[in-house]
Amino acid sequence: MNQTVVSYLAQYEFFDFLVNLFGKNQSLLSFLIYLIFALLIVGMCATIGGLGTYAERKISADIQARIGPNRVGPYGLLQFLADGVKMIVKEDVMPFSADKMLFYLAPILCLVGVFATLAVLPFAGGFIMTDLNVGIFYLVAISSLVGVGVFLGGYASNSKWSMLGGMRGASQIISYEIPVTISILAITLLAGGMGFGTIVGSQGGLPHQWFLLHNPFAFIAFFVYFVGALAETNRAPFDLPEAESELVSGYHTEYTGMRFGFFALAEYIEVFVVCGVAAALFLGGYNIPGLKLDLLPLQAVQFTVFMTKTLALYYVVIWVRWTFPRLRVDQLMSICWKYLTPISIFNLVGCAIWMVAFNGKSIADIIFGGH
Amino acid sequence: MLPAQFDGLMPVVIFMALAILLFVGGHFLSVLLAPKKPSLLKSTPYECGEQPVGSAWSMFNVRFYVVGLIFIIFDVESVLMFPVASIFKELNQMGQGTYALLIFLSFISVLIEGIAYCWRKGDLDWVKSFQASLKKETK
Numbered sequence: 001m002n003q004t005v006v007s008y009l010a011q012y013e014f015f016d017f018l019v020n021l022f023g024k025n026q027s028l029l030s031f032l033i034y035l036i037f038a039l040l041i042v043g044m045c046a047t048i049g050g051l052g053t054y055a056e057r058k059i060s061a062d063i064q065a066r067i068g069p070n071r072v073g074p075y076g077l078l079q080f081l082a083d084g085v086k087m088i089v090k091e092d093v094m095p096f097s098a099d100k101m102l103f104y105l106a107p108i109l110c111l112v113g114v115f116a117t118l119a120v121l122p123f124a125g126g127f128i129m130t131d132l133n134v135g136i137f138y139l140v141a142i143s144s145l146v147g148v149g150v151f152l153g154g155y156a157s158n159s160k161w162s163m164l165g166g167m168r169g170a171s172q173i174i175s176y177e178i179p180v181t182i183s184i185l186a187i188t189l190l191a192g193g194m195g196f197g198t199i200v201g202s203q204g205g206l207p208h209q210w211f212l213l214h215n216p217f218a219f220i221a222f223f224v225y226f227v228g229a230l231a232e233t234n235r236a237p238f239d240l241p242e243a244e245s246e247l248v249s250g251y252h253t254e255y256t257g258m259r260f261g262f263f264a265l266a267e268y269i270e271v272f273v274v275c276g277v278a279a280a281l282f283l284g285g286y287n288i289p290g291l292k293l294d295l296l297p298l299q300a301v302q303f304t305v306f307m308t309k310t311l312a313l314y315y316v317v318i319w320v321r322w323t324f325p326r327l328r329v330d331q332l333m334s335i336c337w338k339y340l341t342p343i344s345i346f347n348l349v350g351c352a353i354w355m356v357a358f359n360g361k362s363i364a365d366i367i368f369g370g371h
Numbered sequence: 372m373l374p375a376q377f378d379g380l381m382p383v384v385i386f387m388a389l390a391i392l393l394f395v396g397g398h399f400l401s402v403l404l405a406p407k408k409p410s411l412l413k414s415t416p417y418e419c420g421e422q423p424v425g426s427a428w429s430m431f432n433v434r435f436y437v438v439g440l441i442f443i444i445f446d447v448e449s450v451l452m453f454p455v456a457s458i459f460k461e462l463n464q465m466g467q468g469t470y471a472l473l474i475f476l477s478f479i480s481v482l483i484e485g486i487a488y489c490w491r492k493g494d495l496d497w498v499k500s501f502q503a504s505l506k507k508e509t510k
Contacts, residue, residue, distance in 0.1 A: 004378070004379050004382070005382075006378075027378075030378060030381065031381060031385075034381050034382050034385050035385060037382075038382060038385045038386055038389055039389070042386070042389050042393070087401075088397065088400050088401050088404055088405070089401070089404045089405055089406075090401075090405055091405050091406050091407065091408065092401060092402075092405055093409075093413050093414060094414060095414055095415065095416040096411070096414040096415070097416060097426065098416075107394060108390070108391060108394050111390040111391075111393065111394055112387050112390040112391065114390075115386045115387065115389060115390035115393075116383055116386050116387050116390070118386055119382040119383045119385075119386045129382040129386075130379045130380070130381075130382045130383065131379075132379060132380075137453055155428075157416065157427070158416055158426060158427045158428060159416035159417055159418070159423070159427055160416070160418060160423070160427045161417065161418075162416075162427070163427040163428070163431075167431060167432075167435055170435070170439075171434075171435050171438045171439070174438070174439065174442040174446075175438055175442060177442070177446065178442065178445045178446065178449065181446070181449045182449055185449060185452055185453065185456050186456075188453065188456040188457050189456040189457075189459050189460070190460070191460070192457065192458070192459065192460025192461060193457050193460075194453065194457050248417065248419070253417055254416060254417060257401050257405060258397045258398055258400070258401040259398075261397070262393075262394055262397065329497060330496070330497030330498055332497075333438070333495070333496075333497040334495065334496065334497065337441070337486070337489075337490075337495040338490070338495055341445070341486060342486065345479065345482060345483060345486075348479065349476065349479060352459065352472055352475055352476070353472065355459060355460065355463055355468065355472075356463060356468040356469055356471075356472045359463065359468075360460060360463060360464075
């Protein structure tokens with residue numbers, strides 16, 4: 001059976017009390033625990049998504065030598081709440097020629113695709129909702145729902161800008177899925193499993209034990225993954241589906257109020273998820289240097305380590321957005337198919353040969369003579 | 372009741388349900404609080420202030436279709452490689468590494484062959500130049 005939050009808590013004595021309390025309704029107990037943790041994670045990620053919009057504006061202001069939002073709350077920190085309230089009280093407009101059912105369905109698909117990935121994200125050793133043994137595979141599969149949502153959003157609006165944005169979005173997301181998937185394959189090869197517990201567990205806390213520095217091919221694979229992930233989340237320099245200067249607002253041109261808000265929320269949480277996956281796969285995840293224990297008090301430290309890595313990557317994503325100009329659509333495709341895909345296949349082959357040639361040892365092990 | 376091996380899948384369902392609930396809840400709030408003054412002009416698709424001409428559901432560049440086709444090929448191949456990749460380490464420790472590597476490489480070579488074919492045919496270029504294909508034929 002997979003490791004879950006419930007099975008982790010069940011190791012401890014206080015859990016027996018709960019088990020006795022619920023008697024025969026054991027599945028109700030696990031459902032309640034899952035629900036509490038799911039609400040915690042969703043609340044946290046929604047806040048991070050909201051603060052992401054704030055961080056985006058503040059960092060861009062910093063880069064462009066402006067002040068940025070500073071009116072609502074201390075340092076403008078509550079700006080995202082004000083934006084949320086504004087979106088709720090805005091009138092909902094739908095084009096009369098739109099496909100109504102798909103128009104409603106598109107933001108739901110985006111949200112479902114993003115939220116479902118949160119179930120396998122390893123926040124800490126015990127604080128991973130469910131450590132599916134096909135973890136990363138599940139994540140890649142379910143997050144492609146976002147692509148469907150983007151395309152449907154563009155199609156259902158029946159507006160030319162939206163249609164162009166949706167088409168571009170679909171082709172971009174599916175194209176960049178290939179280098180991302182193959183880079184993840186290289187890490188699966190090194191870790192010997194697809195579950196996040198296995199992948200993070202086979203790395204260590206110190207940088208030389210991370211998969212990033214395991215071998216040169218994994219090092220390149222990290223950058224391929226990161227560039228591909230930027231494109232998959234429609235972040236600049238790959239934000240062609242919503243390119244303001246040519247497509248008005250791309251696939252969500254016709255979306256107003258709450259429905260637009262959900263698209264934005266899904267996008268910001270997806271960036272967080274993608275950064276979290278990068279941190280877990282390449283940067284050692286929640287491992288604390290020198291410690292390999294799974295005790296309850298350590299969970300908070302592990303959580304902090306994981307969040308620090310993830311948010312550092314989040315900063316890089318925003319930094320990239322305000323530094324590089326947008327690509328042209330033909331450049332976008334040639335970067336994906338002519339550069340990233342061959343490079344990622346090369347990395348995969350390299351990792352496989354490395355595994356056989358050096359018996360799975362990392363560079364540091366070879367140089368310093370580790371296990 | 373579901374058997375025990377589905378217990379690990381419960382969070383997945385919970386998260387999906389939460390996403391839908393969040394959407395429904397937000398939508399409900401906006402129905403309660405937002406003004407409702409519909410008019411024909413408001414609900415015309417946005418086209419920079421012009422009256423939209425025709426539907427947006429029209430014919431579209433065939434390149435998108437080709438990209439979709441190439442994606443399907445590569446996606447299926449990478450999906451097929453996942454099981455091999457996840458037991459590769461185990462095989463290596465059992466001393467079957469070279470054998471597994473050869474099989475793995477022969478499978479990847481099919482993938483490389485596919486991308487080389489698409490590249491040669493010019494399907495990886497976004498603008499498949501008509502003149503370039505003419506030149507090839509005259510050679």
